[in-house]
Amino acid sequence: MSLHAKIGVVGATGAVGSVTLALLAERGYDDVRAFASSRSAGTRVPFGDRELLVEEATPAALGARDLDLCLFSVGTTASRELVPAASAGGALCVDKSSAYRLVDGCPLVVPEVNGERAHDALDGDRIVANPNCCTIPLTCVLRPLHEAAGLLRVRVATYQSVSGAGARRMSALAAEPPEQHDLVMDWRWEGDESDEEAKLRAETRKILELPELPISATCVRVPVMIGHSEAVWVELERPLEPDEATAVFRDAPGVRVLELPDFPTPQDAAGQDEVLVGRIRRDGASPNGLALYLSCDNLRKGASLNAIQIAELLLGALAPTAR
Amino acid sequence: MSLHAKIGVVGATGAVGSVTLALLAERGYDDVRAFASSRSAGTRVPFGDRELLVEEATPAALGARDLDLCLFSVGTTASRELVPAASAGGALCVDKSSAYRLVDGCPLVVPEVNGERAHDALDGDRIVANPNCCTIPLTCVLRPLHEAAGLLRVRVATYQSVSGAGARRMSALAAEPPEQHDLVMDWRWEGDESDEEAKLRAETRKILELPELPISATCVRVPVMIGHSEAVWVELERPLEPDEATAVFRDAPGVRVLELPDFPTPQDAAGQDEVLVGRIRRDGASPNGLALYLSCDNLRKGASLNAIQIAELLLGALAPTAR
Numbered sequence: 311m312s313l314h315a316k317i318g319v320v321g322a323t324g325a326v327g328s329v330t331l332a333l334l335a336e337r338g339y340d341d342v343r344a345f346a347s348s349r350s351a352g353t354r355v356p357f358g359d360r361e362l363l364v365e366e367a368t369p370a371a372l373g374a375r376d377l378d379l380c381l382f383s384v385g386t387t388a389s390r391e392l393v394p395a396a397s398a399g400g401a402l403c404v405d406k407s408s409a410y411r412l413v414d415g416c417p418l419v420v421p422e423v424n425g426e427r428a429h430d431a432l433d434g435d436r437i438v439a440n441p442n443c444c445t446i447p448l449t450c451v452l453r454p455l456h457e458a459a460g461l462l463r464v465r466v467a468t469y470q471s472v473s474g475a476g477a478r479r480m481s482a483l484a485a486e487p488p489e490q491h492d493l494v495m496d497w498r499w500e501g502d503e504s505d506e507e508a509k510l511r512a513e514t515r516k517i518l519e520l521p522e523l524p525i526s527a528t529c530v531r532v533p534v535m536i537g538h539s540e541a542v543w544v545e546l547e548r549p550l551e552p553d554e555a556t557a558v559f560r561d562a563p564g565v566r567v568l569e570l571p572d573f574p575t576p577q578d579a580a581g582q583d584e585v586l587v588g589r590i591r592r593d594g595a596s597p598n599g600l601a602l603y604l605s606c607d608n609l610r611k612g613a614s615l616n617a618i619q620i621a622e623l624l625l626g627a628l629a630p631t632a633r
Numbered sequence: 634m635s636l637h638a639k640i641g642v643v644g645a646t647g648a649v650g651s652v653t654l655a656l657l658a659e660r661g662y663d664d665v666r667a668f669a670s671s672r673s674a675g676t677r678v679p680f681g682d683r684e685l686l687v688e689e690a691t692p693a694a695l696g697a698r699d700l701d702l703c704l705f706s707v708g709t710t711a712s713r714e715l716v717p718a719a720s721a722g723g724a725l726c727v728d729k730s731s732a733y734r735l736v737d738g739c740p741l742v743v744p745e746v747n748g749e750r751a752h753d754a755l756d757g758d759r760i761v762a763n764p765n766c767c768t769i770p771l772t773c774v775l776r777p778l779h780e781a782a783g784l785l786r787v788r789v790a791t792y793q794s795v796s797g798a799g800a801r802r803m804s805a806l807a808a809e810p811p812e813q814h815d816l817v818m819d820w821r822w823e824g825d826e827s828d829e830e831a832k833l834r835a836e837t838r839k840i841l842e843l844p845e846l847p848i849s850a851t852c853v854r855v856p857v858m859i860g861h862s863e864a865v866w867v868e869l870e871r872p873l874e875p876d877e878a879t880a881v882f883r884d885a886p887g888v889r890v891l892e893l894p895d896f897p898t899p900q901d902a903a904g905q906d907e908v909l910v911g912r913i914r915r916d917g918a919s920p921n922g923l924a925l926y927l928s929c930d931n932l933r934k935g936a937s938l939n940a941i942q943i944a945e946l947l948l949g950a951l952a953p954t955a956r
Contacts, residue, residue: 463918467790467864469816469853484811489858491814492900493792493928495912499893502875502914511917524918528864528926530792533856535812541790541851543866545918552825570822577815589818591825594834595786595847595868603851605816 312625313338316376318401320345320367320392321383322355325477326406330381330614331357337618345371347388367392373399379625381617382406393437402624403437404617410439411513418516420446421619422564423453428623438620442506443612444468444529444538445513447585447604450611451542452518454562455555459598460547461518464525466510469532469539471576474608483533491533504529537576538608546598552590555600559587564611574605582607583615635948639699640665641724643690643715644706646673648800649729653704653937654680660941668694670711692718700724702948704940716760725947726760727940733762734836741839743769744942745887746776751946761943765829766797766935767852767861768836770908770927773934774865776841777885778878782921783870784841787848789833792855792862794899797931806856814856827852860899861931869921875913878923882910887934897928905930906938 317334321327322344334342335358344355344362351366365371367388372380373395380396382389382405389407397403410416417427418439431438441449444466452461472479475496483491497504511525550558559567566584568574574586585606593599606612640657644650645667657665658681667678667685674689688694690711695703696718703719705712705728712730720726733739740750741762754761764772767789775784795802798819806814820827834848873881882890889907891897897909908929916922929935 465788465866465916465918465924467851469792469855486811488807488809488811488856490900491857492898493855493857493860493862494898495896502893502912526866526916526918526922526924528790528912528924530862530864530926532792532816533811534814534816537816539816539853541853541864543788543849570825573818575815575817577813589825589851593788593849595788595849599849601788601849601851603853 312622314341315339315378315625317342318345318372318377318380318396319343320372320380322346322362322364323350323353324383325473325480326383326609326613328355329609330383330618331355331362333610333614333618369395372396372401375399377401379621380404381621383613397436402431402621404440404620405437406440406613406617408442408509410437411441412516418513419620420449420517420616421623423449424517425623428620429627432624432627438624440613440617440620441513441517442509443474443608444470444506444510444540445517446612446616447538447606448510448540448542449514449517450562450564450585451559451587451602451604452514452544454558455544455546455550456518456520458554458558459550461520461523461544462547463545464523465543466525466527467541468527468529470529471534471537471608472531473536474538475531480535483535494531495529496531497529534576536580536607536609537605538612539574539576539603539605542602542604543593544600545596546600549598550600552592552600555590559590574603576605579605579607581610583611585611635945636661637664638662638701638948641668641695641700641703641719642666643668643695643703645669645678645685645687646676647706648796648803649706649932649936651678652932653706653941654678654685656933656937656941690715695719695724696722698722702944703727704944705729706936720759725754725944727763727943728760729763729936729940731765731832733760734764735839741836742943743772743840743939744946746772747840748946751943752950755947755950761947763936763940763943764836764840765832766931767791767793767829767833767863768840769935769939770861770929771833771863771865772837772840773885773887773908774882774910774925774927775837775867777881778867778869778873779841779843781877781881782873784843784846784867785870786868787846788866789848789850790864791850791852793852794857794860794931795854796859797861798854803858806858817854818852819854820852857899859903859930859932860928861935862897862899862926862928865925865927866916867923868919869923872921873923875915875923878913882913897926899928902928902930904933906934908934
């Protein structure tokens with residue numbers, strides 16, 4: 311039944327929106343509409359073996375009471391305008407911008423980590439926020455570590471692909487002479503850190519329900535098309551040997567463990583649903599410390615797939631069989 | 634007088650060797666010979682506004698007692714064969730491979746950090762080792778921090794350019810479609826870490842003369858041509874505010890501080906002699922913790938420039954005025 315849910319994909323022409331459409335088609339959803347800004351309205355986008363006409367994303371169109379669910383991958387300003395309209399029109403909303411992530415009462419959900427929180431939205435304003443593309447894989451590995459041995463402190467250095475900055479940045483990288491490739495921190499500065507670093511901390515704390523967890527992040531954009539990687543150091547309350555951590559990850563949903571000589575790479579993560587985790591070893595610089603390294607497809611699990619998984623939790627809860 | 638020293642550049646056709654020749658020409662050295670493997674012998678390499686004929690690097694050629702100084706940028710195996718011959722022939726040797734770095738009694742030198750150690754070689758077998766291209770900039774920032782507040786622990790994630798892996802890898806990156814760019818760990822595995830990570834720890838300990846300093850490193854190769862970057866977390870014995878650390882770095886030789894909205898990048902570091910350091914801030918995950926980020930031209934300060942600075946310390950010590 312939920313495969314026939316009326317779904318709107320808002321921001322359908324962007325890097326994340328196009329992957330969202332591909333994943334929805336793969337999963338068998340058939341009643342999908344594409345929305346984008348006036349600039350793209352009237353064009354067509356691929357959807358499985360057919361095409362969808364792109365409609366203009368306006369509060370009126372999204373609030374017209376003919377959508378069961380809307381998946382938003384637009385900027386924060388556009389989300390703030392469009393999401394309330396869609397919600398008021400009766401659609402369940404999954405928003406991938408940062409507009410609602412830290413709003414009290416709005417669930418911020420990684421299904422493998424805190425999927426049960428998605429249902430809270432059904433009693434509220436029916437909006438679920440999708441975390442930042444670095445937060446999602448990080449919480450997928452931190453949650454099982456916390457359950458096994460208690461998290462005390464987290465440090466993370468990111469290696470984020472340009473697709474995280476949108477389709478135009480992908481084209482720019484493709485056109486750039488390789489000797490001009492650079493590492494950048496293309497975020498807004500908030501005090502002494504980037505808003506990306508602040509988001510990674512605040513969102514991770516909210517999802518893990520550890521509001522005081524010390525997290526220090528350095529976020530860096532690297533000249534890779536798809537796939538975010540993270541070098542992570544954790545300090546734990548109780549000792550956890552690397553082989554015990556490996557066993558914990560083998561049982562963790564959404565995580566795939568690689569062991570040397572294999573290690574996670576963006577190329578291996580791209581197109582995969584799972585977070586790849588490897589290089590699990592002692593951090594010789596702290597007593598109960600572990601170091602590890604992860605890669606994740608930032609357009610799939612880091613964005614579109616996670617949002618669809620949230621949508622499916624919501625649709626499942628609404629389906630007659632689940633009531 | 635030392636500008637007329639007879640200098641041999643061994644490995645003159647490689648990524649580091651060619652920068653070494655350019656820097657020697659810039660600095661006014663005039664009696665320079667180029668050596669390389671039999672494959673490149675007979676070709677010519679640029680040296681200022683002229684060219685040098687490349688001679689074959691053999692133990693006999695380098696040990697012929699007509700060189701005052703040899704700068705080696707060849708592989709470890711070749712260094713083990715050639716350096717002792719040059720040394721026996723009377724040349725001072727600065728070796729950029731890992732062959733001698735951890736040998737007891739062989740100085741491992743970053744002139745701004747432990748330049749006084751170079752002189753030890755004059756009483757020994759006249760070989761000075763040049764550290765790994767990530768160790769050099771790291772020690773340039775760790776030494777002043779240690780003097781100011783005492784180092785307790787170090788964690789570092791590297792972003793290393795392909796030129797660190799040689800000229801052929803640079804050509805491969807230039808020829809690679811950008812959608813194939815990846816992050817790799819192209820080093821040998823030693824237990825649960827790469828030999829690069831092990832080197833970074835062991836060499837940093839030796840240079841700082843802190844044999845027990847806990848250092849945990851994750852080394853990653855990124856698709857950038859020139860310039861290594863490092864995200865660094867330090868824990869200190871005594872409190873040091875970010876503005877105090879900034880003041881410490883302003884007084885540190887070989888280091889240039891960038892403040893937001895500026896931050897170090899490989900593109901800005903390339904062609905520069907200094908280690909760029911920025912993003913100096915509290916590490917909220919530890920009491921006396923600081924986070925920072927650096928970029929450095931791995932072919933210049935990370936290799937050729939550092940070796941030439943070592944050579945100039947040695948030549949200065951040998952010059953009649955300095956005796």
